[in-house]
Amino acid sequence: MPRSIEFREAIREAMCEEMRRDARVFLLGEEVAQYQGAYKVSRGMLKEFGPRRVIDAPISENGFSGLGIGAAMYGLRPIIEFMSWSFSLVAADQILNNAPKMLYMSGGQFPIPIVFRGNGGAGGQLGSTHSWCVESMYANVPGLKMAIPFDAYDAKGLLKTAIRDDNPVFVLESERLLSVKGEVPEGDYLVPFGEAAIRRQGTDCTIVSFGRPLYFCLEAAESLAAEGIECEVIDGRTVRPLDIETISRSVARTNYCVVVDESWPFASIGAELAAQIHVLNFDDLDNHVVRVQADDVPAPYAYNLEQEMLPNARKICEAVRAVTYAA
């Protein structure tokens, strides 16, 4: 019997299963233990694993990120929770300088098997400081891996893969998806890194995205289907490693591509995808790749402005019509 659970429960299940399996795994972050998680992701974990393995950290992101990295140097496998990836900016030195470079700087002596995870992305009228989409900025750095789960199934499977990975992995979850239910098997399964998933098949245009904006892509694909445009929607799943092959194969069939990326357009994942597709599919494309990204402005508070700033189904529809010359 398939079982339906919330995205947040899927994350919790991944952590609990991995902690039962490997005593070196522990969870550290703000409010993860006694408060049961700022977003209730870690509810019940303190009770099962005790305060030695589920640890409340003070509001000290640079400090406790570095703590995790130091512990990983010694051989532990920390899971560090950011209440929001927006707050990881004060830990930038540790997560970008130390985690992804330690193995290299030490000539191969110190791998950093660590997971940084938490809410990423905008979408709840939180204003500029709390609405960061860090993926483009952080994906620039070699030495880290990055996963952005789309549904509860992937949330569990990708996180388990992340915890077992011997490299630093950034897992960007969306606060807006935490309550969304999905079918999740009980027990062990892994979603491998670097394997994109085709979320909807289509022949007329390829749409590529990661995480929450995929829901807007699927919504757009439905209304475009009514207009006679069949879109193929691809979930990249991991940004590093990037499964450009699956994307490229799809574009070779559809000859058109729209990239949807929640972060700012300048020097972004969207720009990177467009560049790679232009190189790989130069002879296949019947138009240049069109990008749908957040507007190049700080995230506003007002509901209408925020909605206008972020990628949405309307913008994606417009982009697909434009790229396929249907408009």
Next chain:
Amino acid sequence: MSTMATPPAAEQNLAAKLPDETLREWLSDMLLIREFEVRSMQAYQNKKIGGFLHIYIGQEAVAVGAVAALNDDDPVITAYRDHGLALARGTDPKHCMAELLGRIGGCSKGKGGSMHFFDKARSMYGGHGIVGAQCPLGVGLAFATRYQDEVIEEGRSRHVTVCFLGDGALNQGAFHEAMNLAGILDLPMIFACENNGYAMGTAIDRGTTRADDLAVKAVAYGLERATINGMDVQKVYDGMKPIVEQCRRASRPAFVELRTYRYKGHSMSDPRKYRTKEEEQYYEEEDPIDRLANYLMTQRSFDGEAYEALVKKTRTRVREAIKWAEASPAPDLDELYTDVYVDTWGPYLGTSPPKMNDK
């Protein structure tokens, strides 16, 4: 958070009770560091070493005395002025020199450089370039030893981590976050501040409050504290040993100020215009190597001849190390894509540790 049951006893003359042989080893280690640094400066001037080179001359007693107070498997970590600590920990000077020359035989395969010496087998967790950034890492090491000892092995916490930092790092947020975390989590570690009076050209009292008594930094965080004369290796040992054992027993952190002096510039390009010749002379007269040599020659079975022999032996050792390092090849170009990720994917070629003489 708990507090220590009893403050560490200010034990006197612990080093004086140690056998001749131990103190001779300290002298030998300090001489090795100094000779290594003198030859490094020459190599830098001959353009064999690139980038930044931060010289440890003057501070030798700190690394040697502190390491002597530790067990071999107690983790140590420091900033970029790291040659002395690696050598004190027993990393072969040939691997250190090869690192400076950017060779595959280096202690980081030539990929770290002067600021990033690492030696896993000797629990040397690096050389770190960002001022203060090693402090949270040190907290993580102490967290991990305690977790390993208590949670995984279900025994007693039995390690102590020493995290060295410059006086300039006292002004970094990372340091203060680390002190608070170590305090709140009851971690067995010592923040060992090497106060050499300057952060580059900034005299300590121009950058740091309460420069007259840095150990007060420990008070607000509830850490044990001590002030130690870092120009005298016996005093370093005497000061560190009881605190190390107290931290080990009680699983609590401490902060110590080690008062020392760097004889050379901040890095090789520093003309030292911000301080006087008199000041430099004063500290050169306090020289930690001369002090221990004099002690050994006046109070122990050691004489001028034995000292000369030791100096000569050290010179030969460093000369041999340079020869070995120069013969070590530059890293193969494959190394560019090695050690980025542990696994092999895309352009990345997996990882392989340096081939250092095993312990």
